[in-house]
Amino acid sequence: MTAYLLASLLFLVGIYSAATKRNLIKIIIGLGISGYAINLFFVLLGYRAGGRAPIFPEALAAGEMVDPLPQALVLMFIVVGLGATSLLSALAVRLYEKHGTFDVRRMRRLRG
Amino acid sequence: MRDLLAAVVAVGAVGLTLSVAFLILGAPDLAVAQLVVEIICLVILVRTTLSRDRVDAWGMRSDAAAACAAAFAAAFLLTAAAAMRALPPFGAPLMRLGGVYLARGAAGGKAGLNVVGKIIGNYRAYDALGEATILFAAVMGVLALLRKVGVKDDGGAGRGR
Numbered sequence: 241m242t243a244y245l246l247a248s249l250l251f252l253v254g255i256y257s258a259a260t261k262r263n264l265i266k267i268i269i270g271l272g273i274s275g276y277a278i279n280l281f282f283v284l285l286g287y288r289a290g291g292r293a294p295i296f297p298e299a300l301a302a303g304e305m306v307d308p309l310p311q312a313l314v315l316m317f318i319v320v321g322l323g324a325t326s327l328l329s330a331l332a333v334r335l336y337e338k339h340g341t342f343d344v345r346r347m348r349r350l351r352g
Numbered sequence: 353m354r355d356l357l358a359a360v361v362a363v364g365a366v367g368l369t370l371s372v373a374f375l376i377l378g379a380p381d382l383a384v385a386q387l388v389v390e391i392i393c394l395v396i397l398v399r400t401t402l403s404r405d406r407v408d409a410w411g412m413r414s415d416a417a418a419a420c421a422a423a424f425a426a427a428f429l430l431t432a433a434a435a436m437r438a439l440p441p442f443g444a445p446l447m448r449l450g451g452v453y454l455a456r457g458a459a460g461g462k463a464g465l466n467v468v469g470k471i472i473g474n475y476r477a478y479d480a481l482g483e484a485t486i487l488f489a490a491v492m493g494v495l496a497l498l499r500k501v502g503v504k505d506d507g508g509a510g511r512g513r
Contacts, residue, residue, distance in 0.1 A: 243442045248432045252425045259421040260412050265356050265401055269363045272393070276370050279386075283377050286450070289443030293378045294467035306378035308467040309450035312476055314382055315468060316483045322389045323490030329400040330497040336404050342356075345413060 243284050251277035264332045264342040268325065275321045279314045286310035354410055356401045364394040381468050 254277060257270025286307030294308040332342065339347050367390035374383040412418055440446045453471055472480055 241436050241439075241442060244436045244439065245429075245433065248429065252428060255428075256421045256425065259424075260417045262411055262413050263356065265397065266359060268397070269359060272363060273366065276366065279382075280370060280373065283374060283379055283382065284442065285439070286445050286447075287377050287443060288445055291378055293380050295380070305454075305467070307445040307447045307450045308471055309447075309453065311379045311382055311468045312471040313479070314379075315385055315472065316476075316479050318382065318385045318389050320483055320486050322392060323487045325393050326396050327490045327493045327497075329396050330494040333400055333404075334497050342404065 244281065247277050247281040247284055250274075250280065253277075262343050262345055264335065264344060267344070268328045268332065271328070272321065272325055275317070275324075279317060279321075282310040282314045282317075357398070360394065360397045360401055363397075364390060367393065379468075381466065 251274050254270045254272070254274030257273065258267045259270075261267055261270065286309065288304070288306050291304055291306040294305050294311070335347060336342055341347070367386065371383045371386040371390065374380075374386055450471075453475055454467070
């Protein structure tokens with residue numbers, strides 16, 4: 241359970257950065273860090289003490305293997321996180337071109 | 353950190369450490385995927401940051417935001433600690449659905465020796481479809497945001513007001 245709590249602490253670090261920072265890039269970084277924490281939590285949920293990686297399953301019984309299902313889910317989320325980061329970066333570049341700064345406090349009067 | 357480039361490189365270090373953690377936790381697939389994705393993310397973020405790095409955008413948004421974040425952190429930690437007592441203890445996974453997949457023969461067969469890849473291919477194909485959809489949507493969004501042709505130049509009308 242200590243490992244779970246440490247993973248949620250990492251999630252909170254990311255949320256803190258995304259909620260309080262003024263710089264758009266740091267907000268993107270904070271969202272990325274919370275994504276890391278969620279991935280880590282899923283993999284921690286499937287970890288078996290002394291278990292082996294789910295490769296060459298013929299040589300393994302199910303009881304000595306790490307749970308493969310969270311890994312299959314996290315593999316999806318890693319790639320989706322890349323898409324999210326690139327889209328956020330493109331938005332940040334666009335806002336920089338329009339306002340000349342990454343500072344969210346100086347991006348007042350957003351127009352459509 | 354005041355320097356944006358230093359922050360970007362630091363988050364790259366966090367991602368590479370996460371890759372090593374995946375390797376230790378028995379997930380070599382995830383370690384490889386995380387390594388590749390982290391490098392691409394780092395390239396994108398550095399490209400975003402370079403030549404736009406100004407030190408004036410630094411610090412907190414407001415004290416209220418910091419207070420809200422602290423309150424959320426406290427509430428989240430309390431709720432999470434209460435909820436995590438119901439989870440199986442660390443190192444002994446439940447493996448309900450994973451066990452079903454393994455018993456139904458995700459582990460058997462000839463093609464592919466990797467259980468994770470087989471679960472995605474045999475049982476979770478809709479997940480992969482949704483992932484590909486999201487990825488294409490993200491690519492289209494990036495292209496639409498960064499295109500130069502056809503955008504009416506407003507001469508930076510929103511700037512400096």
